[in-house]
Amino acid sequence: MNTTLRDVRSHGWTTNAVPDAVALFLHGFGSNEHDLGSLAPALGLNLPWASLRAPIELGNDGAAWFSITMPGNPEAGPVEAATDAIWAWIEANLDPGTRIVPIGFSQGGLMASQLLRVQPERVLAPVVLGGFVLGAPQPGDETLRGSRPALFWGRGSDDRVIAPPWRSPAAASTFRSTPR
Template sequence: MNNSLSLFHITRPSVLKENAPLLIMMHGYGSDENDLFSFASELPDDFFIISVRAPYPLSPYGNAWYAINFDAEKGKWNDKEQAEASRDLIAKFIDEATENYPVNKNNVTLLGFSQGSILSYGVALNYPEKIKNIVALSGYVYHDILPKDLENRDYSNLNFYCSHGSVDQVIPVDWARQTPTFLKSLNIKHQYSEFPVGHGVAPQNFFEFKNWLLERI
């Protein structure tokens, strides 16, 4: 546990002593670094796994990557400035992690759930040179935190695994269904799957993205 870096985090070292593929986990709104870390023991031993805690504490517990405000007049809205700050903080943390741990900076995977998934799209599309693979679970593309010159960027190294629950009561599946079309428009490699669950990760979903990762390790 090295907390001198810019995000509090926990780690599961790789069986490889150097140049290990790095997997960074980003939890959802109101959760913490322990949530997705429960997957760590089931994921390939080659991965050096880091699970990070989002920077904004919530009351009474949990953390967020950015505030979600429930305003009577505006409805539900996101704090764009906080989202952008978190996006850039994750990018900075990737650099710190690759300097401080025995990992391969050219083999970095982001695994995000819900708000962590939304941030993983933002980080990958703003900083594609830092990322190789993205596992985006139960999220969507938040266009306000993407670069304005998407069409001029080189995304040829990126590969996305995206999944969603078909009866998700938190993030509508219709939002997620727009993702494949969007990624295709940018010629980004991707796979999209749906599972008959709500806002969560079904066992068959876990096995599918685990196998997807195994093929790309």
């Protein structure tokens, strides 16, 4: 796994000004850092953004955040390693006071929820598109049970990849009011 993530950045990205928030696009399995940045104009983002490339190379310009074992129910270790790689990118490229708005699709959606579950104080309004959550407990879960931050969760009704029990936020301990 490559722990130094590559990225594509918005034209408004600057190292001189310190923004209050930055959007992070996190692509799905088999895609790349060029995939989601085109959503920025349609979303009307008034934030600088970066689109990160997942750390596992798949060939044909595709990458993954972690290997697929059971769709929608990944092993915790590889997901946590990918989460650490994203946080390392954030620490290297953003001011400590800048909050992030992670926008992820599929595996990238899981990564958006992971960022929230690991450092809830740094994350502002994650967007999970066709994603899922890791079933393993995470460091910020207790904080999230009390704060219940804003989160957009969107998916189609005919998902044939992620098993039904893992399709909703209620499927993971993060979004339950009582621990498993």
